[in-house]
Amino acid sequence: MTLPLTLGDTFKQAKYRTTGNGPRDVNVLLQSLQHVDGDTPSEMYGRGEIIEKFERKLAEMLGKESAVFFPSGTMAQQIALRIWSDRKDSKAVAYHPLCHLEIHEQDGLKELHHLEPVLLGTQDRLITLDDVKKMPANVACLLLELPQREIGGELPEYTELEQISAYCREQGIALHLDGARLFEILPYYGKQASEVCGLFDSVYVSFYKGIGGIAGAMLLGDADLAEQSKVWKRRHGGDLISLYPYILSSEYYMDLRLPKMERYYEQAKQLAALYNTCSGMRTRPEIPVSNMFHLHLNIPMSVAESVIAEVQEESGIALAAYLKETSETTCATEIAIGDCYEDVPQEQLKAAIKLLNERLNS
Amino acid sequence: MTLPLTLGDTFKQAKYRTTGNGPRDVNVLLQSLQHVDGDTPSEMYGRGEIIEKFERKLAEMLGKESAVFFPSGTMAQQIALRIWSDRKDSKAVAYHPLCHLEIHEQDGLKELHHLEPVLLGTQDRLITLDDVKKMPANVACLLLELPQREIGGELPEYTELEQISAYCREQGIALHLDGARLFEILPYYGKQASEVCGLFDSVYVSFYKGIGGIAGAMLLGDADLAEQSKVWKRRHGGDLISLYPYILSSEYYMDLRLPKMERYYEQAKQLAALYNTCSGMRTRPEIPVSNMFHLHLNIPMSVAESVIAEVQEESGIALAAYLKETSETTCATEIAIGDCYEDVPQEQLKAAIKLLNERLNS
Numbered sequence: 272m273t274l275p276l277t278l279g280d281t282f283k284q285a286k287y288r289t290t291g292n293g294p295r296d297v298n299v300l301l302q303s304l305q306h307v308d309g310d311t312p313s314e315m316y317g318r319g320e321i322i323e324k325f326e327r328k329l330a331e332m333l334g335k336e337s338a339v340f341f342p343s344g345t346m347a348q349q350i351a352l353r354i355w356s357d358r359k360d361s362k363a364v365a366y367h368p369l370c371h372l373e374i375h376e377q378d379g380l381k382e383l384h385h386l387e388p389v390l391l392g393t394q395d396r397l398i399t400l401d402d403v404k405k406m407p408a409n410v411a412c413l414l415l416e417l418p419q420r421e422i423g424g425e426l427p428e429y430t431e432l433e434q435i436s437a438y439c440r441e442q443g444i445a446l447h448l449d450g451a452r453l454f455e456i457l458p459y460y461g462k463q464a465s466e467v468c469g470l471f472d473s474v475y476v477s478f479y480k481g482i483g484g485i486a487g488a489m490l491l492g493d494a495d496l497a498e499q500s501k502v503w504k505r506r507h508g509g510d511l512i513s514l515y516p517y518i519l520s521s522e523y524y525m526d527l528r529l530p531k532m533e534r535y536y537e538q539a540k541q542l543a544a545l546y547n548t549c550s551g552m553r554t555r556p557e558i559p560v561s562n563m564f565h566l567h568l569n570i571p572m573s574v575a576e577s578v579i580a581e582v583q584e585e586s587g588i589a590l591a592a593y594l595k596e597t598s599e600t601t602c603a604t605e606i607a608i609g610d611c612y613e614d615v616p617q618e619q620l621k622a623a624i625k626l627l628n629e630r631l632n633s
Numbered sequence: 634m635t636l637p638l639t640l641g642d643t644f645k646q647a648k649y650r651t652t653g654n655g656p657r658d659v660n661v662l663l664q665s666l667q668h669v670d671g672d673t674p675s676e677m678y679g680r681g682e683i684i685e686k687f688e689r690k691l692a693e694m695l696g697k698e699s700a701v702f703f704p705s706g707t708m709a710q711q712i713a714l715r716i717w718s719d720r721k722d723s724k725a726v727a728y729h730p731l732c733h734l735e736i737h738e739q740d741g742l743k744e745l746h747h748l749e750p751v752l753l754g755t756q757d758r759l760i761t762l763d764d765v766k767k768m769p770a771n772v773a774c775l776l777l778e779l780p781q782r783e784i785g786g787e788l789p790e791y792t793e794l795e796q797i798s799a800y801c802r803e804q805g806i807a808l809h810l811d812g813a814r815l816f817e818i819l820p821y822y823g824k825q826a827s828e829v830c831g832l833f834d835s836v837y838v839s840f841y842k843g844i845g846g847i848a849g850a851m852l853l854g855d856a857d858l859a860e861q862s863k864v865w866k867r868r869h870g871g872d873l874i875s876l877y878p879y880i881l882s883s884e885y886y887m888d889l890r891l892p893k894m895e896r897y898y899e900q901a902k903q904l905a906a907l908y909n910t911c912s913g914m915r916t917r918p919e920i921p922v923s924n925m926f927h928l929h930l931n932i933p934m935s936v937a938e939s940v941i942a943e944v945q946e947e948s949g950i951a952l953a954a955y956l957k958e959t960s961e962t963t964c965a966t967e968i969a970i971g972d973c974y975e976d977v978p979q980e981q982l983k984a985a986i987k988l989l990n991e992r993l994n995s
Contacts (some may be wrong), residue, residue, distance in 0.1 A: 298671035301880055309660035313847075342704055346870025379868030383745045479874060485675075486873040506741030506868050508708025511848040512841060516662055516878035 285589035292483035292609035301521035334465030337497030347490040359411035365389040366414040416449035421556035423565035431446035436470035451477040454498040454559040458533040478521035487517035535562035535608040546599040549628035572602035586623035647951035648785035654845035654971035694779035696827030699859030709852040712865040717774035717807040728776040778811035783916035785927035798832035813839040818921040820898040840883035849879035897924035897970040911990040934964035948985035
């Protein structure tokens with residue numbers, strides 16, 4: 272007896288992928304090194320051309336005084352909040368209940384830095400200006416994540432963002448941007464990165480989300496914040512003698528994919544529209560505002576898994592690599608458009624989604 | 634007017650190097666990837682064949698139940714001490730006054746983990762059994778660094794190490810090995826790695842010292858310690874989605890250089906003996922016990938710098954990349970034998986050291 276192929280297997284084996292930039296394998300590194308001169312010296316503990324040049328490039332692009340490369344966003348953001356907390360002499364920081372620091376970091380912020388997060392708004396919606404105005408007076412720093420990943424990548428209207436920024440400045444509250452997917456939202460806002468970052472006092476960006484690098488992050492802000500963050504980077508164990516494998520690949524994929532963010536955004540809207548023609552399926556946001564959205568299915572996860580696996584195998588189109596149970600009768604997956612989407616033949620894609628709709632509703 | 638070349642310049646430009654494994658440049662990464670299949674999938678957040686296979690290999694080699702790969706030793710060791718502190722419910726940990734955690738980590742252990750180090754012994758000598766016996770009773774964990782890098786890489790006699798280990802077990806004090814240079818000391822002790830590690834409850838090893846990888850470390854101990862260390866790794870921001878650039882290069886250079894540690898040790902003794910024939914120079918240890926030693930010069934640093942630069946330029950033999958001032962009239966440098974030494978023509982080396990001796994004592 273042959274076991275039926277899993278969702279993950281059929282995703283990997285399908286000829287075309289609707290989501291992502293392709294497999295996360297060693298080729299990602301090899302490709303990024305193809306045109307690098309092997310004699311290029313490593314940076315040493317954060318110093319040297321290879322890291323400083325990239326930091327200057329990002330500082331300029333994002334309109335901030337200084338930038339510091341970090342191995343991870345987890346490290347960079349805890350440190351940013353710690354610095355703001357120390358500056359304002361208050362342990363209170365505010366963020367969304369589904370903030371990365373709250374749900375994905377084993378409480379590093381609390382366990383290592385003893386900060387005390389105030390959760391703003393509720394799990395199912397964005398933080399609003401009204402939430403911000405009701406914050407306790409002792410909040411040192413407010414972290415906003417744009418787009419709010421755990422709710423499908425929703426975004427506030429730009430005017431509301433401006434109002435939140437103005438309010439925080441008025442109140443002396445530092446405003447930090449979790450910009451893991453900053454470049455992905457610029458086409459929707461119709462803004463330059465530096466314009467969005469201008470609303471914030473410190474900014475973190477990631478190089479392995481839409482940009483599709485291997486790992487790595489940048490923290491940006493004033494020169495003092497940058498210097499202090501290097502001390503904390505050393506304390507966290509992130510000031511490696513050599514970070515160049517991440518730096519080189521980050522820069523390579525940034526140059527390659529920043530010009531494609533507009534296209535990913537348009538393709539996300541196109542794909543979401545296809546899913547929204549189906550019964551029992553809906554996307555969040557209904558009309559994407561970046562390259563990402565969540566696909567919600569009114570179907571128990573075990574049923575959806577086997578049906579999507581079948582459709583992937585039969586159609587040769589990979590739709591979902593995994594599902595997450597959201598209740599006994601519903602499930603969801605995350606779609607993030609990258610390089611793979613443009614290779615997908617549109618007629619085959621439409622046929623695959625039609626087949627999915629039929630099988631799930633038969 | 635042409636400025637005279639600096640010590641660093643002449644070191645880099647010399648045809649032969651007495652110390653190290655060669656330049657830290659991108660070729661180090663490229664060489665390690667030459668025979669890697671590009672389709673090899675990345676591990677994901679600490680899971681997957683690429684990381685687990687290497688962890689199992691080290692656990693077996695060092696005779697420990699479990700191993701966890703870390704981006705840095707700074708992160709791995711703070712976490713090891715934190716886990717022992719929590720287990721024993723005491724914030725006191727003991728180590729040498731020149732321990733890496735005390736002088737090179739911006740006090741991460743104190744600032745992030747609030748541990749309270751007890752400094753054992755004095756800066757100019759090794760920790761002894763006697764020091765250990767006089768430790769406060771509340772010490773949760775004793776860290777020993779083998780070899781003690783900041784004093785030239787000295788080592789206790791193996792019998793004393795066994796006595797310290799037995800005493801700690803008797804007293805219920807955890808014994809942790811800072812084994813950044815563990816593989817480098819095995820030829821002197823005439824022991825297998827697992828024998829030395831058997832004296833310790835937890836062990837850290839580095840992949841970019843004698844092994845000459847890019848960065849990376851392994852923490853080893855019981856299975857519970859390993860599991861807890863993964864939680865702390867996430868909190869520190871070290872649980873990257875992909876650490877494979879470090880893992881692949883660590884494994885490559887480990888396989889390449891572990892068999893050469895005996896040779897490096899013999900060559901270190903040979904080179905130290907040459908320096909010890911000179912006037913105003915001495916090595917510490919006088920007879921090396923690993924691939925490393927410190928060279929101490931009874932000469933003001935500025936004088937030594939220009940003389941060594943001259944000798945390096947004239948002889949084509951790189952002796953020292955940098956000097957450190959140890960007083961107004963003395964300075965020192967660290968020598969660590971690696972792959973480069975065996976290419977150095979012995980007669981040219983002897984002539985260079987003779988020239989150095991003449992110039993420094995003229």
